[in-house]
Amino acid sequence: MALNDEVAFASIRTLGAGLRAKKFTSVELTEFFLRRTETLGPKYNAVVTVLRAAALLEAKQADRDLAAGRDRGPLHGIPYGAKDLLAVRGAPTTWGAPPFRDRVLDLDATVIRKLREAGAVLIVKLAMVEIAGGLGYRQANASLTGPGLNPWDVTTWSGGSSSGSGSAVGGGLAPFAIGSETWGSILTPAGYCGIAGLRPTYGRVSRHGAMALSFTLDKLGPMCRTADDCGLVLAAIAGPDPADESAVNLPFSYPPAGDPQTRFKLAVLREPQRNPQPEIQANYEAALEQLRRTASIDEIELPDLPYASVASTILFAEMAAAFEGLITSGEIWEMTAPEDCFGAHAAMLIPAKDYINAFRIRRKIQVALDELLAPFDALVVPTLSTVAPPIDRDFREYQGAFRGSLVDGAGNAAGIPAITVPSGFGERGLPTGVQFIGRAFSEHQLLAVAAAYQQGTDWHKKQPPIPA
């Protein structure tokens, strides 16, 4: 197989088959993606640090292992990128924020270690919104690497806070990337960039070595070309970790044992997104038509609970505890987005009783959503209510009357998983997505239904234009 655009946008399984068929080596594949990252990455503001030397060493080892019959599995020899909130020994870990521009942490995050053990080759640390967006940014230009630019149109945003992860996979700079989500930071860039993004159940993946924005909301997850690829990556990074007591001891293998699920029971909301853009709604309805070929679809209603208040109070109270030092040290004034200089102050005054009450209500949210979703394989909603905004527009100004769904706050407050896959194109030819949400630890069902949807569509095979 020639190393061309077809390879740049190939799935992990396709690349793995090419490696094992000796169509190319891991070193050749890694060199190919390094070159794309070095040439195209800056055009998307997607790159913080390219790890060329270390990546080529890892790729050589992967080739040696494969030649010696030591096959580490589906990620063996596959290059990838990691959001720059993950510690990698010897490389800067900036958290997207100017005060940490040159900071080097002397450890490897657990997901980095696990991916290395699975044979994957880390080629790049990817751009992100400063402090994972926890300071309340309202514009794309909120990172030390500049605004994340969308491969489908570099005048639009790639989404946040995993901006570089979205751009890198969307633009064919890496076959997959690791992102993080506290409240929307995997699903949003995945949706805007036309890729698959999986937000695992809280506790499914260890956060050791990742920046803590919100101790009880943060999740790490894969961003890939397909839902199937997300399953492969999740299987490599999931599992318990003595260094992170939130990581649960529940085995996750992919694909699951037994016959693959072919019939599904899905749910939709009466009002899945509040006033979405017309193309978003049209693509969503087309996706439902496609899904009806393999699924029954029932309408359900989200219980009336204070999802946003709970998620917001917990997020900002925990952020205040984690990042008070930015204010007391004066480093807060170095942030890129002006509003991020002031975004943490108010959170310092969230009362303890509000935080605890948020947790008391959070448990009710968890129980209510679990009861609601238990009869179904997934709840289906449009991933976002708009396509990606132009980089020079305030988000709120752009979104205007297009308001997001309650399910994002609800899903993150409850810690339940979700996956987005591309569903077509909307305004200005930008990608749209469809999202599947399930009860806790239902990743297998979500992956199965998303993969079935992708088997019947080809949106994930579309490639963005190469920037000049």
Next chain:
Amino acid sequence: MNESRPTLDRREFAARVAAGTTLLPAMLAALGASDENMAAGAEPAKANGAKPDQPLPKDPLAEKPGAEKPAPVRFNPVAVQLELLLGQYPSEQLTPEGLRIIAGKLASQLAHSARLGSFPLTNADGPGFVFSAYRSP
């Protein structure tokens, strides 16, 4: 923020904080303490012309039995929180525009607080987090 309103120089802010001087009236002026800025049930200080940074006047009821009790002094909760914040985290970088942003977030937090506080919880409704004793392996 209404630009025609008087604004407070940020150095003056810092100086007043350092001197322990209360900032409420100045902040209200700097923020244009109006309904548009003070959402979420915030209410500007009023009540018989009393200024919140001054000692409360002697209770007239003590001298005039039977007279109607005056309305209690009410503080703008956003401004009060803002003053507390400035006391804890003083900085010359806290410009009037920055204070306006912070005030907006404080108002939002107060709204969330009210929403959480109005949710019906029983005494038995415990928080959903688990704490366990630690013993190294």
